Amino acid sequence: MRVHFIAIGGSAMHNLAIALHLKGFNVSGSDDEIFEPSKSRLSKHGLLPRNEGWHPELITPDLDAIILGMHARKNNPELLKAQELGLKIFSYPEYLYEQTRDKKRVVIGGSHGKTTTTAMVMHVLKKLGRDFDYMVGAQLEGFDTMVKLTKEAPVAVFEGDEYLSSPIDLTPKFHWYKPHVAMLTGIAWDHMNVFPTWENYTSQFTTFANSINPDGSLIYYDGDEELRKIAARFQTEPKTIAYDTIEHENTNGQTIIKWQGKRYPMEIFGDHNLQNLNGARLVCNELNISDDDFLTAMQSFKGAAKRLQLLEKRDNCNIYLDFAHSPSKLKATVSAMKRQFKNRRLIAVMELHTFSSLNKAFLPQYKRSMVEADIPIVFFNPEVLKHKKLPELDKEDIASAFDQTGLQVITRSNELVEWLKQQSYDNTNLLIMTSGNFSGLDIKQLAKELI
Structure with a gap:
């Protein structure tokens, strides 16, 4: 079987490409940008495209299937060529x-x-x-x-x-x-x-x-x-x-x-x-x-990455990383931490990063979602709003939506790091929640430095 991936660098896409390669398929692919860890993993299996970008000449009648990733657009030149040739085009779940x-x-x-x-x-x-x-x-x-x-x-x-x-x-x-x-x-x-x-x-x-x-x-x-x-x-x-x-x-x-x-x-x-x-x-x-x-x-299950993942610990302090970003996830994760460590103070830091979480109409869903945290922090980067073409938000919008006494809103990652480094972590847990990375922070390295 000859299979070509349009947008092979995606998280799910590159894993499917590797899986089919290991199954014995002849796999090729293209992408306009491939980041780590996809880049190294594709390279290890000989699947990394020689040149970034879209190459319609790779789309030929002898391909058995095209697998199309979400990162590609409807006017992608490889997709248009595949449609012109009448090739079978699949999404990865299909x-x-x-x-x-x-x-x-x-x-x-x-x-x-x-x-x-x-x-x-x-x-x-x-x-x-x-x-x-x-x-x-x-x-x-x-x-x-x-x-x-x-x-x-x-x-x-x-x-x-x-x-x-x-x-x-x-x-x-x-x-x-x-x-x-x-x-x-x-x-x-x-x-x-x-x-x-x-x-x-x-x-x-x-x-x-x-x-x-x-x-x-x-x-x-x-x-x-x-x-x-x-x-x-x-x-x-x-x-x-x-x-x-x-x-x-x-x-x-x-x-x-x-x-x-x-x-x-x-x-x-x-x-x-x-x-x-x-x-x-x-x-x-x-x-x-x-x-x-x-x-x-x-009994030996430790959890999935970024799902209450223990990054660092010492006698009276644990630092956890979690994928929580929606209101229900936020509330459940903060509550789990507070109930498990009843006698420890909890600093909870979350990032508004997704389209929904940065939408002013959706923000009220977060009302009192971090109420069990002793010190709640919300981070967002105004540049992400511009990138997603969403209306501007200010700190007051966030504070009003969360409706929580003591909530701090921070918009610069260096300011967040400085604040975290100034805190005492005696008898205190730190919970970091995001589907992003706080505008480029190395969260695991930061956890080491804080402990």
């Missing part, structure tokens, strides 16, 4: 489905927690020696790539993202996968630029549920009213299974799962993580994995 048509597909979706939950299922399967294909939205410890596709594996585990598939395919990615086992972690309005209303956003999850194989199963968080409504639509097929927070206790800062008379100490913590764990347990049950095997394997 191609994942094509490669796993004959496998049992597990898809984990939801506005928050889907990466972590997918990582949990993958960790357990690997620990138990199961063979499986996968696609996950973060680099995980113990896995070389974020995508794996083989001929032999009987099961494929996918993280189900609700964002759009490609510039010419406006289907939410998870609508492509047609799962046999589906899990939904919860619904909280996100991607306002694509789904402008709550109703429009929630309808994508209804469509996803309707795409489950009739003899399949829908596992859903029972604490989410919208998910309960979706599940109630199904009388017999697919079967529906509700879950909540698994029974546990917190002993000296460690979470211990209590299950059927046994105790399982865990490295993860927080109600949201423990809800995800319970959902992952039910997913694994559907793959014929017992509760004891699941919980035993989970």
